Amino acid sequence: MRVREVMRTPVVTVAPDTTLAETAQRMGECVVGCVVVMSGPAVHGVVTDRDLTVRGLAAGASATSPVSNVMTAPVHTVRADDDVDEAYHTMRRTGVRRLPVVDGGRLIGLVALDDLLLDVARRLDELLGPLSWCALAEPPGPPHSADRADQADRGRAPGL
Numbered sequence: 001m002r003v004r005e006v007m008r009t010p011v012v013t014v015a016p017d018t019t020l021a022e023t024a025q026r027m028g029e030c031v032v033g034c035v036v037v038m039s040g041p042a043v044h045g046v047v048t049d050r051d052l053t054v055r056g057l058a059a060g061a062s063a064t065s066p067v068s069n070v071m072t073a074p075v076h077t078v079r080a081d082d083d084v085d086e087a088y089h090t091m092r093r094t095g096v097r098r099l100p101v102v103d104g105g106r107l108i109g110l111v112a113l114d115d116l117l118l119d120v121a122r123r124l125d126e127l128l129g130p131l132s133w134c135a136l137a138e139p140p141g142p143p144h145s146a147d148r149a150d151q152a153d154r155g156r157a158p159g160l
Contacts, residue, residue, distance in 0.1 A: 001084050001119060002080065002084065003078050003081070003083075003084055003086070003087055003109075003111055004108075006084060006111055006118070006119050007109030007111045007115065008112065008115065009108065011035075011036050011100065011109060011110045012026060012027070012032050012034075013035060013037070013038045014026060014047070015037070015038065016039055016044055016045075016066060016067065016071075017066050017067075018037075018066065019063060020056045020057070020061060020063050020064070020065050020066075021064065022067075023035060023067045024049075033049045034046060034098050034112070035067075036075075036100050036107060037068060037071045038107065041107070043100050044073060045068065045074075046071060046072045046073075046098055046100065047067050047070060047071045047072070048072075048097075051071065055070040056069075056070045076090055076096055077099060077101065077102045078102075079101070079102060080101050080102070084116060084119055087111050087116060091113060097112060097113040098110060
């Protein structure tokens with residue numbers, strides 16, 4: 001499966017000089033927990049709601065401080081045509097939970113750890129779904145040998 005099949009669009013972006021308050025407000029309006037910091041077509045960083053809280057307000061930053069002060073940079077990206085395994089490896093290697101998705105150097109989406117977990121759930125369903133239906137559809141077989149031994153211990157012959 002390719003990254004483009006699991007990524008989210010559109011991506012909410014802000015400029016590096018956007019204030020923490022404006023960034024938080026934009027995140028609230030768009031109901032997202034992450035924005036990508038961009039200047040023109042260049043991706044400079046990623047800011048999460050946790051970054052605003054921990055690196056910003058909890059660290060004593062003013063609500064008027066620029067978002068570039070709390071963003072995660074340098075930013076790690078994946079390509080839209082990469083296999084999702086590349087996103088897994090990048091997240092594990094870098095310790096980030098969200099990756100901007102680029103195509104030809106242009107931001108086109110965002111893939112989050114949650115998106116990859118949904119992919120894992122789909123894969124498990126594809127693998128286990130037929131097995132569970134098969135198990136449910138099979139008629140019951142003969143009693144297990146342990147069942148027969150238990151019945152014999154109680155003085156009954158199996159099947160009676």
